Amino acid sequence: xxxxxxxxxxxxxxxxxxxxxxxxxxxxxxxxxNFVSMDLVANTLLSAGASPAMIHSLQEFSDxxxxxxxxxxxxxxxxxxxxxSMKAAALLANELRKPWVLDPVAAGSSQFRLxxxxxxxxxxxxxxxxxxxxxxxxxxxGIDMGPTKGVDSSHESMDAVEAAKFLAEKSGSIxxxxxxxxxxxxxxxxxxxxxxxxVHNGVPMLQKITATGCAVTALIAAFVAAAADPLHAFxxxxxxxxxFGIAGEMGMELAKGPASLRMxxxxxxxxxxxPALLSHINITG
Amino acid sequence: xxxxxxxxxxxxxxxxxxxxxxxxxxxxxxxxxNFVSMDLVANTLLSAGASPAMIHSLQEFSDxxxxxxxxxxxxxxxxxxxxxSMKAAALLANELRKPWVLDPVAAGSSQFRLxxxxxxxxxxxxxxxxxxxxxxxxxxxGIDMGPTKGVDSSHESMDAVEAAKFLAEKSGSIxxxxxxxxxxxxxxxxxxxxxxxxVHNGVPMLQKITATGCAVTALIAAFVAAAADPLHAFxxxxxxxxxFGIAGEMGMELAKGPASLRMxxxxxxxxxxxPALLSHINITG
Amino acid sequence: xxxxxxxxxxxxxxxxxxxxxxxxxxxxxxxxxNFVSMDLVANTLLSAGASPAMIHSLQEFSDxxxxxxxxxxxxxxxxxxxxxSMKAAALLANELRKPWVLDPVAAGSSQFRLxxxxxxxxxxxxxxxxxxxxxxxxxxxGIDMGPTKGVDSSHESMDAVEAAKFLAEKSGSIxxxxxxxxxxxxxxxxxxxxxxxxVHNGVPMLQKITATGCAVTALIAAFVAAAADPLHAFxxxxxxxxxFGIAGEMGMELAKGPASLRMxxxxxxxxxxxPALLSHINITG
Numbered sequence: 001x002x003x004x005x006x007x008x009x010x011x012x013x014x015x016x017x018x019x020x021x022x023x024x025x026x027x028x029x030x031x032x033x034n035f036v037s038m039d040l041v042a043n044t045l046l047s048a049g050a051s052p053a054m055i056h057s058l059q060e061f062s063d064x065x066x067x068x069x070x071x072x073x074x075x076x077x078x079x080x081x082x083x084x085s086m087k088a089a090a091l092l093a094n095e096l097r098k099p100w101v102l103d104p105v106a107a108g109s110s111q112f113r114l115x116x117x118x119x120x121x122x123x124x125x126x127x128x129x130x131x132x133x134x135x136x137x138x139x140x141x142g143i144d145m146g147p148t149k150g151v152d153s154s155h156e157s158m159d160a161v162e163a164a165k166f167l168a169e170k171s172g173s174i175x176x177x178x179x180x181x182x183x184x185x186x187x188x189x190x191x192x193x194x195x196x197x198x199v200h201n202g203v204p205m206l207q208k209i210t211a212t213g214c215a216v217t218a219l220i221a222a223f224v225a226a227a228a229d230p231l232h233a234f235x236x237x238x239x240x241x242x243x244f245g246i247a248g249e250m251g252m253e254l255a256k257g258p259a260s261l262r263m264x265x266x267x268x269x270x271x272x273x274x275p276a277l278l279s280h281i282n283i284t285g
Numbered sequence: 286x287x288x289x290x291x292x293x294x295x296x297x298x299x300x301x302x303x304x305x306x307x308x309x310x311x312x313x314x315x316x317x318x319n320f321v322s323m324d325l326v327a328n329t330l331l332s333a334g335a336s337p338a339m340i341h342s343l344q345e346f347s348d349x350x351x352x353x354x355x356x357x358x359x360x361x362x363x364x365x366x367x368x369x370s371m372k373a374a375a376l377l378a379n380e381l382r383k384p385w386v387l388d389p390v391a392a393g394s395s396q397f398r399l400x401x402x403x404x405x406x407x408x409x410x411x412x413x414x415x416x417x418x419x420x421x422x423x424x425x426x427g428i429d430m431g432p433t434k435g436v437d438s439s440h441e442s443m444d445a446v447e448a449a450k451f452l453a454e455k456s457g458s459i460x461x462x463x464x465x466x467x468x469x470x471x472x473x474x475x476x477x478x479x480x481x482x483x484v485h486n487g488v489p490m491l492q493k494i495t496a497t498g499c500a501v502t503a504l505i506a507a508f509v510a511a512a513a514d515p516l517h518a519f520x521x522x523x524x525x526x527x528x529f530g531i532a533g534e535m536g537m538e539l540a541k542g543p544a545s546l547r548m549x550x551x552x553x554x555x556x557x558x559x560p561a562l563l564s565h566i567n568i569t570g
Numbered sequence: 571x572x573x574x575x576x577x578x579x580x581x582x583x584x585x586x587x588x589x590x591x592x593x594x595x596x597x598x599x600x601x602x603x604n605f606v607s608m609d610l611v612a613n614t615l616l617s618a619g620a621s622p623a624m625i626h627s628l629q630e631f632s633d634x635x636x637x638x639x640x641x642x643x644x645x646x647x648x649x650x651x652x653x654x655s656m657k658a659a660a661l662l663a664n665e666l667r668k669p670w671v672l673d674p675v676a677a678g679s680s681q682f683r684l685x686x687x688x689x690x691x692x693x694x695x696x697x698x699x700x701x702x703x704x705x706x707x708x709x710x711x712g713i714d715m716g717p718t719k720g721v722d723s724s725h726e727s728m729d730a731v732e733a734a735k736f737l738a739e740k741s742g743s744i745x746x747x748x749x750x751x752x753x754x755x756x757x758x759x760x761x762x763x764x765x766x767x768x769v770h771n772g773v774p775m776l777q778k779i780t781a782t783g784c785a786v787t788a789l790i791a792a793f794v795a796a797a798a799d800p801l802h803a804f805x806x807x808x809x810x811x812x813x814f815g816i817a818g819e820m821g822m823e824l825a826k827g828p829a830s831l832r833m834x835x836x837x838x839x840x841x842x843x844x845p846a847l848l849s850h851i852n853i854t855g
Contacts, residue, residue, distance in 0.1 A: 319624070320605050320608050320624065321608040321609060321612050321624050324609055325609070361624065362608075362624050362625070362626060363627060363630075364626070364627045364629075365627070365629065391623065391625075394623070394625070394630065394633065394634050394637075395625075395629070395630035395632075395633035395634045396633055397627065397629035397630050397633070398630060492616075493616045493617060493840065494613065494616065495609060495612035495613050495616055495622065496609070496612070540837075541834075541837045541841070542617065542836060542837025542838070542839075542840040542841050543613065543616065543617050543836060543837065543840050544613065544617070544832070544833040544834070544835075544836035544837050544840075545833055545834075545837050547613075548833060
């Protein structure tokens with residue numbers, strides 16, 4: 001896909017200012033995420049400049065959640081108990097007017113999980129980030145479609161543009177689909193208006209590392225939390241996806257496989273400076 | 286131990302064809318494993334070419350488990366709730382004629398855990414993979430022997446040959462004992478017949494990395510899942526242990542300690558090609 | 571802060587002998603720790619020479635806990651169920667006269683968590699290790715102070731000297747505060763007497779890696795377990811903090827960011843020899 005030099009010149013300062021805001025404000029992100037991802041999610045947030053807190057017990061929310069800057073909910077290793085916590089935390093985040101971000105991992109892999117995601121969608125996440133299969137599953141919910149395969153995506157992200165638009169309209173959330181090209185869209189019914197942006201940063205090998213999807217969704221929560229204004233949540237989401245993808249590209253230059261990529265990705269995210277960001281950024285739409 | 290050039294010439298193509306099948310088929314492996322191991326297990330499976338899904342809630346099994354290619358059960362951080370899930374998943378895997386693999390972590394460390402492992406054994410795992418202490422504990426169950434030490438092995442794997450043979454006879458499962466030399470055996474009562482094979486690949490420092498045992502058992506599940514025929518499960522098990530050990534040997538050439546070994550191990554598993562495999566393979570028996 | 575050459579000459583052999591004891595005895599450490607930290611805690615213990623066992627189910631304690639050399643309790647991802655296990659394990663450790671070590675992660679972040687930590691304090695941990703905010707929260711408990719920020723420290727560790735002294739007096743435990751300078755103190759009411767020591771080893775980037783605090787507390791448990799005499803628990807605590815900090819300094823020489831620091835830290839801990847230890851050690855007080 002061709003990219004427009006002018007577009008990058010516009011997006012560059014936006015993405016850099018979002019990253020700078022994140023590093024300056026070090027937002028506190030409450031994470032209710034799956035067991036597999038906790039280490040990578042926490043290290044991604046720390047490297048980016050945020051402050052993660054994995055707090056999932058109902059007993060703590062009334063004291064703790066008022067102090068957070070965003071909530072991150074990820075249904076990866078879902079169980080009924082944890083689902084209760086997720087819903088209570090999302091409700092409280094809404095009451096407190098804190099942004100919250102949903103990662104509907106493997107949304108279509110069981111009716112229990114799909115229903116859980118739909119219940120969470122009703123609580124109006126600020127942003128939903130999934131792969132193509134997950135976003136398609138959520139957009140088609142109600143239509144029988146059979147389970148999708150595990151947590152990997154069996155669809156290309158470009159197939160999911162229509163599904164993403166439909167889900168954005170239906171949910172009122174910003175919808176991000178990650179893949180070879182990341183899609184970010186919002187509908188005209190919400191304050192962000194009818195927008196559709198594509199992020200071309202990233203490398204395929206990220207899919208060979210567990211929880212990179214979970215990590216980028218957590219990063220979206222941190223970028224949204226650090227944005228000065230709720231109106232900037234859309235650009236914050238685009239920025240998070242671009243920054244994570246750029247860290248992946250820079251990591252890939254040094255990597256010899258998935259495990260060294262994981263290390264270099266986090267190191268690159270930590271050290272990312274303005275020239276590197278501006279030379280790698282690749283956003284269209 | 287001396288190895289026979291001819292044997293390697295026989296095993297080489299077998300192991301390579303099993304690895305190729307795994308990469309081509311990318312089997313979906315449902316993992317119900319301990320909290321410590323989830324990251325390494327998922328990354329090991331991804332690097333080898335499989336697709337991991339950590340799904341442990343009973344609510345999801347009827348929808349999800351029919352789509353898997355193998356189930357992996359690991360009792361590491363056992364609790365009564367998770368044991369219920371493990372048993373239900375194993376039962377369902379049997380009904381669906383899916384292979385399943387058991388890792389009886391620290392089997393002898395408490396009566397609760399030993400009983401749990403024995404209950405799981407009754408559900409006829411395709412393969413059981415443990416260290417010498419664990420396999421000895423399972424083979425002697427019913428005979429009082431006192432708890433074994435933690436999750437590490439206090440026995441050399443060669444001490445466990447008789448225990449493994451006995452357990453294979455008793456359980457009808459393929460039994461793998463990992464250690465300085467890995468032992469894989471099956472009894473004459475099952476389709477694989479009376480076999481006993483030794484894998485000499487691997488390096489001692491793997492024991493200084495948590496969850497490498499868990500990871501290789503998951504890899505066995507993936508190799509067994511990818512095998513064209515249940516009759517090939519024995520060779521698939523041998524292949525998984527050899528491939529993991531070879532990745533460890535190749536990683537060790539670059540490693541400066543346990544953490545860099547862990548990284549290079551996964552990178553090597555991802556990149557393992559036929560010449561490297563054939564030059565490192567070391568299987569006897 | 572200036573350091574005294576003579577002091578290092580005294581501490582050097584002490585710290586080295588504690589590390590050697592740990593490597594020789596390979597103590598079995600039962601860990602009831604948070605989900606985020608399990609991988610790093612286990613790998614830290616293995617690299618240092620200890621044997622970790624993550625066993626949190628009540629059903630196993632009566633069989634397993636008699637065989638351990640120390641218990642490590644960390645309240646990171648606390649829930650009511652896990653708190654019950656922590657209290658039961660601590661009680662049993664006391665009955666069995668095993669040392670146990672408490673990490674009061676984010677102690678001040680909710681009333682539930684603060685109460686949990688206070689209940690655990692009543693069970694007289696041998697050592698408590700927290701950051702400045704956590705130790706201040708525990709020392710002030712009963713005085714309203716509002717929640718502290720997440721799991722990060724918002725206080726410099728030197729602010730916590732008085733809090734640590736007060737908590738040591740109140741609890742009868744050895745109290746360690748980690749930060750730019752680590753503080754270790756005990757009160758005159760206990761066998762270790764009225765001591766106050768400062769460890770200057772470590773690097774700031776350790777705070778950008780999740781669970782390094784949890785890992786060093788686990789290491790304290792291992793050093794205390796390996797000490798020949800309960801009277802040496804104070805020096806063992808100082809030694810653990812110094813050794814971990816030195817591994818961090820050595821790792822930092824090779825690191826390009828938090829993820830590579832994490833790897834080199836563990837490798838350095840594994841390979842740490844006497845000359846490197848003696849040249850880096852920096853303890854005062």
